[in-house]
Amino acid sequence: xxxxxxxxxxxxxxxxxxxxxxxxxxxxxxxxxxxxxxxxxxxxxxxxxxxxxxxxxxxxxxxxxxxxxxxxxxxxxxxxxxxxxxxxxxxxxxxxxxxxxxxxxxxxxxxxxxxxxxxxxxxxxxxxxxxxxxxxxxxxxxxxxxxxxxxxxxxxxxxxxxxxxxxxxxxxxxxxxxxxxxxxxxxxxxxxxxxxxxxxxxxxxxxxxxxxxxxxxxxxxxxxxxxxxxxxxxxxxxxxxxxxxxxxxxxxxxxxxxxxxxxxxxxxxxxxxxxxxxxxxxxxxxxxxxxxxxxxxxxxxxxxxxxxxxxxxxxx
Ligand SMILES: NC(=O)c1ccc[n+]([C@@H]2O[C@H](COP(=O)([O-])OP(=O)(O)OC[C@H]3O[C@@H](n4cnc5c(N)ncnc54)[C@H](OP(=O)(O)O)[C@@H]3O)[C@@H](O)[C@H]2O)c1
Numbered sequence: 001x002x003x004x005x006x007x008x009x010x011x012x013x014x015x016x017x018x019x020x021x022x023x024x025x026x027x028x029x030x031x032x033x034x035x036x037x038x039x040x041x042x043x044x045x046x047x048x049x050x051x052x053x054x055x056x057x058x059x060x061x062x063x064x065x066x067x068x069x070x071x072x073x074x075x076x077x078x079x080x081x082x083x084x085x086x087x088x089x090x091x092x093x094x095x096x097x098x099x100x101x102x103x104x105x106x107x108x109x110x111x112x113x114x115x116x117x118x119x120x121x122x123x124x125x126x127x128x129x130x131x132x133x134x135x136x137x138x139x140x141x142x143x144x145x146x147x148x149x150x151x152x153x154x155x156x157x158x159x160x161x162x163x164x165x166x167x168x169x170x171x172x173x174x175x176x177x178x179x180x181x182x183x184x185x186x187x188x189x190x191x192x193x194x195x196x197x198x199x200x201x202x203x204x205x206x207x208x209x210x211x212x213x214x215x216x217x218x219x220x221x222x223x224x225x226x227x228x229x230x231x232x233x234x235x236x237x238x239x240x241x242x243x244x245x246x247x248x249x250x251x252x253x254x255x256x257x258x259x260x261x262x263x264x265x266x267x268x269x270x271x272x273x274x275x276x277x278x279x280x281x282x283x284x285x286x287x288x289x290x291x292x293x294x295x296x297x298x299x300x301x302x303x304x305x306x307x308x309x310x311x312x313x314x315x316x
Contacts, residue, residue, distance in 0.1 A: 011091025019241035097220025191258030
């Protein structure tokens with residue numbers, strides 16, 4: 001029964017997160033919008049309640065780039081709710097063209113928001129997820145990870161603590177690319193770690209959804225122009241909200257875990273090492289292959305270790 005489901009969505013005030021909050025609320029779930037700007041998000045919360053006629057749409061403040069905010073959020077959530085069925089890590093930092101920025105915990109902001117924060121939040125909510133009889137976690141990744149079809153690519157963790165913060169070559173785009181690959185690796189590792197608890201963990205590869213005016217304004221002018229052109233070809237956020245729902249709520253994905261799923265709701269497969277030309281074309285033009293880099297367990301461990309070290313969560 002959807003009415004028994006408790007669904008937590010980060011960054012639910014805008015874009016795909018907002019469309020997803022509408023979708024889950026319309027389907028009768030209890031929805032918790034985890035957003036950093038309460039003033040702006042209250043209007044969205046009211047709009048969702050009014051339109052869907054579902055009063056069980058809650059709003060709790062969360063800045064997912066800040067450990068303190070995550071801890072406060074999780075305590076409040078656990079006080080208010082008995083369990084958690086669906087956790088969607090949708091919020092992301094992608095302010096293309098911006099300079100290097102550090103989070104409140106002195107971690108590069110793209111990684112703090114897109115990878116480390118979601119990791120900490122999941123770990124703090126595991127006990128509540130365990131109380132669900134069908135717990136599912138979904139990470140929003142991106143087709144930007146296709147860069148990793150280049151076998152020379154490797155996640156660079158040497159500049160996550162401000163080591164080269166004044167480097168003129170710094171690019172949010174590259175950090176975003178790496179943070180989204182790190183999220184895929186974290187998905188695979190977490191799926192294994194949480195399997196015995198019955199918690200499923202998957203990621204969705206988003207190819208591009210129409211961005212709002214507010215999102216476009218976060219980019220520098222040159223990046224904004226590129227994004228405006230891309231927007232002409234992108235489907236509305238609603239398309240991916242439907243995917244979120246399908247992956248997190250339907251029987252089709254009830255036992256699926258440790259997978260990357262595309263926008264056609266197909267489970268993606270890793271590519272082969274040393275692909276021939278035909279395969280290389282398929283990698284870039286198709287939508288069901290992901291880089292072999294994501295299959296390498298050493299890479300899983302690298303992400304797992306830096307998430308643990310940076311959040312100071314110790315191994316069991
Ligand atoms: N749209 C695309 O073309 C595309 C392509 C590939 C992947 N994706 C992924 O899809 C997801 C949704 O993207 P979208 O296009 O819907 O973007 P969006 O409309 O810009 O939404 C991003 C959301 O994240 C929130 N957020 C950012 N930093 C946060 C923080 N520190 N704490 C809490 N919330 C924070 C934003 O809140 P504020 O409103 O307060 O800024 C906003 O609600 C993201 O993970 C993105 O990386 C999108």
